[in-house]
Amino acid sequence: MPLAVPPSALAHTAPVSAxxxxxxxxxxxxxxxxxxxxxxxxxxxxxxxxxxxxxxILRDPDIIDDPLVLEYIASVWTSLLAAARHRxxxxxxxxxxxxxxxxxxxxxxxxxxxxxxGYIGVHLGLLSMTRTPDELASVLAHEMSHVTQxxxxxxxxxxxxxxxxxxxxxILGVLAASRAPQAAQAMIMGGQxxxxxxxxxxxxxxxxxxxxxxxxxxxxxxYSPGGMAQMFEQLQQASRLNDDGSYPYLRSHPLxxxxxxxxRARMGSQAWNAAIAPQADDAQTLLQMRxxxxxxxxxxxMDTRSISLQPLVRPPVLPDSATPVERLAxxxxxxxxxxxxxxxxxxxxxxxxxxxxxxxxxxxxxxxARRLLTxxxxxxxxxxxxxxxxxxxxxxxxxxxxxxxxxxxRPEIMALARTTLSLPDSRAEPGALQEVVNxxxxxxxxxxxxxxxxxxxxxxxxxxxxxxxxxxxxxEASAATGDLQGAIxxxxxxxxxxxxxxxSEVIELSVLDSRVTRWRQTMRDDSRDDL
Numbered sequence: 348m349p350l351a352v353p354p355s356a357l358a359h360t361a362p363v364s365a366x367x368x369x370x371x372x373x374x375x376x377x378x379x380x381x382x383x384x385x386x387x388x389x390x391x392x393x394x395x396x397x398x399x400x401x402x403x404i405l406r407d408p409d410i411i412d413d414p415l416v417l418e419y420i421a422s423v424w425t426s427l428l429a430a431a432r433h434r435x436x437x438x439x440x441x442x443x444x445x446x447x448x449x450x451x452x453x454x455x456x457x458x459x460x461x462x463x464x465g466y467i468g469v470h471l472g473l474l475s476m477t478r479t480p481d482e483l484a485s486v487l488a489h490e491m492s493h494v495t496q497x498x499x500x501x502x503x504x505x506x507x508x509x510x511x512x513x514x515x516x517x518i519l520g521v522l523a524a525s526r527a528p529q530a531a532q533a534m535i536m537g538g539q540x541x542x543x544x545x546x547x548x549x550x551x552x553x554x555x556x557x558x559x560x561x562x563x564x565x566x567x568x569x570y571s572p573g574g575m576a577q578m579f580e581q582l583q584q585a586s587r588l589n590d591d592g593s594y595p596y597l598r599s600h601p602l603x604x605x606x607x608x609x610x611r612a613r614m615g616s617q618a619w620n621a622a623i624a625p626q627a628d629d630a631q632t633l634l635q636m637r638x639x640x641x642x643x644x645x646x647x648x649m650d651t652r653s654i655s656l657q658p659l660v661r662p663p664v665l666p667d668s669a670t671p672v673e674r675l676a677x678x679x680x681x682x683x684x685x686x687x688x689x690x691x692x693x694x695x696x697x698x699x700x701x702x703x704x705x706x707x708x709x710x711x712x713x714x715x716a717r718r719l720l721t722x723x724x725x726x727x728x729x730x731x732x733x734x735x736x737x738x739x740x741x742x743x744x745x746x747x748x749x750x751x752x753x754x755x756x757r758p759e760i761m762a763l764a765r766t767t768l769s770l771p772d773s774r775a776e777p778g779a780l781q782e783v784v785n786x787x788x789x790x791x792x793x794x795x796x797x798x799x800x801x802x803x804x805x806x807x808x809x810x811x812x813x814x815x816x817x818x819x820x821x822x823e824a825s826a827a828t829g830d831l832q833g834a835i836x837x838x839x840x841x842x843x844x845x846x847x848x849x850x851s852e853v854i855e856l857s858v859l860d861s862r863v864t865r866w867r868q869t870m871r872d873d874s875r876d877d878l
Contacts, residue, residue, distance in 0.1 A: 388500040390444040396503075397446060397464020399873050402829030405798075409453045411471075412799050413648055414758040415722065419641040420449050420469055423484050427491055430568035436495040436560060441465075445494065449487070455649050457582065461490045463499050471649035480638040481565075481574030482581065488561035488568070489575070496560060498553045558606060562613050576610035583607065633712040636672045640719055643680035651687055659684035660693050671707040675716065678704050679723065686727040694727045718751030725762050734769035738779075741766055757794075760786045764803035768810075775810060783807045791823075798827035815845060815855050822859065831866045838863050 388396075404410060428447060431437045445465030452458075454470040461467055467490050477483045493499060558575070566572050647659060660681050665674060678701035685693035698720065705716040721744045728737025741762055744750040752759050764783045767775055787804045791797060805820035818841040825834040838859045845852055 388504045390440050390497075390500075393497075393500050393503075394444050394446065394464035395872075397462050397466050400462055401446075401466055402831070402873070405827075405829040411451050411453045411648065413451060413644070414761045415719070416451060416471075416474070416641050416644055416648070417449070418756070418758060419637055420451070420474070420487075422637075423480060424449050424467070424487055424491075426568045426570075427484060427488050427564055430564045431491060431495055434563060434567055436492070436564065441495065453649055459486050459490055461493045461499060463503070465494050467491070467494075471645040474645040475642050475649060476581075477578070477638070477642060478581070479571070479574065479577070480634050481571040482578040483638065484568065484570045485561065485565050485575035485578045488565040488570075489557050490561075491564060492557040492560040493553070496553070496556055498557065501553075554606065555609070558609065562610070572614050576607070576614055579607050579610050629709055629711045632672065632709055633715060636675065636708065636712060636716065639672045639676035640679050643676040644683060646680055647683040647687060653688060656684040656687050660688065660690070660697070671704060675701060675704040675708065679719070682720075682723055682727070686723070686730050689731050691731050694731060698724055698727070714749065714751035716751075717749075718753070721750060721752060722758055722762055725766060729766055729769050734766055735774060738766040738770065754786075755790075757790065757797075757800075760790050761799065761803070764800070764807070768803060768806050772810065777811060780807050780811050784811070795823070796827050798824045801827055815841060815848075815852050819855060819859055819862075822862070826862070826866060831870050835863055835866055 424447075428437070432442070447465045449467040449469055452468050452470045455472045456470055457472045457476055458470040459468060459473050467487065469487075473486065474483060477486075562572070562575055565574055571577075647656065650656075662677055662681060665677055669677075678697055682694065682697040682701055685697055701720055701723075705713060705720060708716055721740065725737045725741045728734065728740060741752075741759075744752050745754055745759065745763075763786055767779050767783050770779075784804065784807050787800050787807070791800050791804065794800070801820050801824035805817045805824060808814075808817035808820055818837055822834040822837040825831075825837065841859065842856070845856065848856055
């Protein structure tokens with residue numbers, strides 16, 4: 348699903364029926380499924396298109412960076428990628444070309460979508476409503492299959508008039524719709540979004556192919572064969588009970604009776620039984636716990652207004668039949684909501700209750716529960732003005748192998764940077780700041796697109812009295828969010844400031860010059876409305 352509008356945008360857009368959606372694509376114009384040779388848009392060109400679109404949308408405030416949710420989504424995504432490679436769905440022509448990168452959208456609506464070049468957007472509303480990792484994996488496997496089968500390229504290749512500018516305009520309008528529907532609609536129309544939406548709605552044949560290939564990827568990755576059928580049935584039932592436009596996934600992926608029947612048929616009787624009563628081994632319980640807590644986290648993050656957070660702090664009591672994982676997830680959600688509300692009393696109460704619930708889990712998975720609760724405690728300390736206490740808690744946990752924390756994990760690295768940099772200058776010792784630098788630099792060498800990490804590194808260098816290094820990190824942060832001109836402006840300002848650089852500063856400036864050359868070339872490429 349390359350594009351779907353949230354409910355507020357749908358209110359201004361004529362609904363597209365399944366019949367009109369199918370007729371919007373003349374199947375005679377499509378190459379036969381699986382025939383790559385007849386596609387005019389190469390994988391490299393599609394990736395360039397995807398990169399351009401991402402540079403246009405990354406600065407939108409609804410594209411969010413939550414290290415823990417992204418870590419979980421990435422773990423599911425990585426397992427599906429491995430299965431797709433093993434099955435031969437990802438060949439050499441796609442392997443090193445596409446981004447294969449999921450990202451998060453702060454939206455309550457249930458949706459996920461693929462963009463050109465292997466970028467996959469996941470709405471927090473989707474994660475929050477899925478009950479199992481298998482259901483989430485089924486959606487990601489389906490979206491991945493749209494990418495691996497080159498459906499997006501085929502749709503774009505049909506129209507010689509489709510431009511990346513128009514596509515980016517449409518997507519920006521979609522993301523803005525929940526905040527300002529009228530302005531968003533103007534942006535969508537200005538970007539010729541109505542036509543583009545029609546061009547990117549997949550045909551029924553493509554949907555069936557994504558179902559079939561996605562099912563194989565899902566099961567080969569070790570997820571329940573019933574995950575896809577269960578997700579389809581849950582979406583259909585939920586939308587019938589509450590058809591308020593909260594399920595844009597169904598508008599771009601209409602659940603015909605045929606598709607649901609095929610999903611059920613693929614399960615088989617034994618797979619259905621396994622899906623209803625999965626083996627409760629430690630690995631399955633661990634996966635379910637991580638999913639349950641991240642779904643709870645998504646419920647808090649997708650709407651951080653006080654009016655939405657207050658009910659989450661004191662949610663309805665669970666029935667006696669609730670599992671330990673469900674009870675822990677409920678307290679974790681309350682803890683995160685109390686943190687966002689900066690309610691110290693509720694933070695302490697819910698943290699104590701969550702720890703008590705974690706003790707009821709199998710001993711072999713308690714370490715991961717402790718890890719997530721410790722990171723939540725650290726975050727709460729910073730949010731409620733107790734950064735020094737949060738830093739001490741984190742340092743103690745990192746030094747304790749039984750805490751479950753991973754010193755090289757991105758959530759831990761970001762927590763270390765945040766707690767240290769939240770301290771007043773008088774409390775942040777050079778040694779602690781250098782520790783932050785030492786953690787961030789190797790991380791960024793592996794993930795140079797991590798804008799938040801670059802921002803933290805810039806702050807650390809500035810407080811260590813390394814202004815030029817701080818400028819470079821700040822410029823890299825701007826570039827990572829798609830603001831190439833902002834990155835160039837920061838370097839130009841540094842050039843004017845450091846007119847008589849030291850020998851070490853000369854080296855740093857030469858690196859910046861090289862980066863500016865690359866950024867300028869990218870901007871020139873983006874200014875051309877071609878691939």
